[in-house]
Amino acid sequence: MKFAKKVSILFLYLLTVSSSTISEEQEISDLNTSRTKSEHSRLPLKELRAFTQVFEQIRQGYIEKVEDQQLLQNAITGMLLELDPHSAYLSKQEYMNLQENTSGHYGGLGIEISAEDGLIKVIAPIDNSPAERMGIRAGDLIVEINGSSVRGLALPRAIEQLRGEKGSSIDLSVFRDGEDELLKFNIIRDKIYTSAVESRFLRPGFAYIRISQFQKDSGEDFVETLKKLKGESSNNLKLLGLILDLRNNPGGLVPAAVQVADALLDNRTIVYTEGRMVSANVSFNSNPGDLIPQIPIVVLINGGSASASEIVAGALQDHRRAVIVGTQSFGKGSVQTVLPLGDGRAVKLTTARYFTPKGRSIQAQGIEPDIIIPKVNSQIPIQKERLRESDLEGHLAVQQQLDKASAIELEDLNNDNQLKEALNILRGSRLFRTSGSET
Incomplete structure (x- = not known):
């Protein structure tokens, strides 16, 4: 039967598809290296026969005519849909959308x-x-x-x-x-x-970096931003602390996340992945040298922090390089690889789970903050202050330089209780370290 032969060839092709790929989250060069010939030959012939029978029944009896190509595409879509929420068949347009998304x-x-x-x-x-x-x-x-x-x-x-x-x-x-x-x-x-990396000083010496998602250049942008902040500390003060904001960062490319963690860790494991195939078992380690050694770091996370964000937070938490503040993260601990099928189409397939340096799986669990601070949605009211000397007309001028924050920075702190507490934690840790060094 020509049709059955055609369907069998299709399934064989899907099982042996080449994987010189680009990945949404991780590049894995050859997904077929660990598969044996016997695995390729174990096709469920009974189920394939049932598939061809169902297909033919639809072609002959469904109330409206559906093109064979559309039926086969629907079958592939359903096959991947039932695996997990992240595996999917990508049409030409969907594949282009994915590539656009990682480019920003x-x-x-x-x-x-x-x-x-x-x-x-x-x-x-x-x-x-x-x-x-x-x-x-x-x-x-x-x-x-x-x-x-x-x-x-x-x-x-x-x-x-x-x-x-x-x-x-x-x-x-x-x-x-x-x-x-x-x-x-x-x-x-x-x-x-999407400008994935933004930064500023909240107070002299206390820097803030926001990463909204991990795109192709996010890692490099973070490193350059960190170097710039380190060299431009406000009011000629050295860098005293860093807040890394990963809230509502849905993830993205694993190499970008690894590069961010690499900048803050000295020769440590960042993350490792485990899958059925040999090439899916990878360990990522940081290079020697921390760009800001001994500078305290607070990482902000919440329920919208997923995947690559959790890789960064988990690595910094396991190595006690940062204090994690906020609420529990999303809990996406899997890696998807994009497998081109030719003709501009692709399959996005979950190929591995990732684990933090201490072996924690984040899948469906997330990162638990060291300090849990729920987000207060309502604006924090700005209290009316009493009349002060500086409010009096003709007051004497201040001779030393004042610690002035911009109106935007003050508004951010007044409207964002998590950010405000993160800054307080940094300033407090600095105070204790200074006090301890003098005794």
Whole structure:
């Protein structure tokens, strides 16, 4: 039967596909090295026969005509969909979307999503994206897109529907924990240019670096930013402490995360991965030298910190290089590899689990902060101060240089209790170290 032979050849091709790949999260050069010939030959012929019979029944009896190519594509999609929330078949457009996402330039809403219980879960909105500006939050469940239910919708299809040309609009119905009714959002898509690394000084000597996601150049950008801050400490003071903000960072490329951790660790294990194939078992170690040795570090995380973010936080926590502050992270401890199939299509396949240096699996557990500080959503009120000498007209001028923070920095600290506490922890650790050195 020609059709059965055609389907068998298709499945053989999928099982033996070459893997000179690019990866969403990790480059693994050859996924076939650990497979034996006997493994390739163990095809479930009974199930293949059932597949061809079902396929033929659909072709002959389904109420509407469906092209053979579409039926086969649906079968591949379903095969991967049932594995885990992150494995997926990628059409040409979806593969292009993935490549655009890791480059940091695409048209859409600016959210990282995953599949959960047949719905679409928001891992995190990207900083200053249309989604964030309209109030989409980490943990939201997207129930409908433009009035159509997303239940059973494959993740790549959802991504394709959420993206679009700048200026086009989209309607989302969202379930949010604690809300009695679905929340409705009309969001105007925009061109997403994600500047993944941002920095400034919160106080003289106390630096703040925000990484919104781990893109191709994020590791290099972080290293350059850290060197710049180290050389430009405010008010001619040396660098006294660093806050690394990974909140709502949905992850991205493992090499970028490894490069960030490498800059802060001295010849230590960063992360290791384990999978069924020999090439999926990899250990990543930092090079000798810490760019800011003995400088205290606080890392901020929350439920939107996932995957590559958890690699960085886990490594710094295990080696006691940083104090982890905030709330429990997302808990994505798996690595996906993208396998090109030819003709612009690809398969994104979960190939390994990753573990922190102490052997902790983060999968479905996340990173537990050293200091748990829930986010206070309401603005922290700025207290009215009493009249002071500096408020009096004609007061004597101050002779020493004042510790002045910009209006933006003050607003950030007043509106962000986690960031404010992180700064207090850094300043407190500095105070204790200074006090101890004098006794």
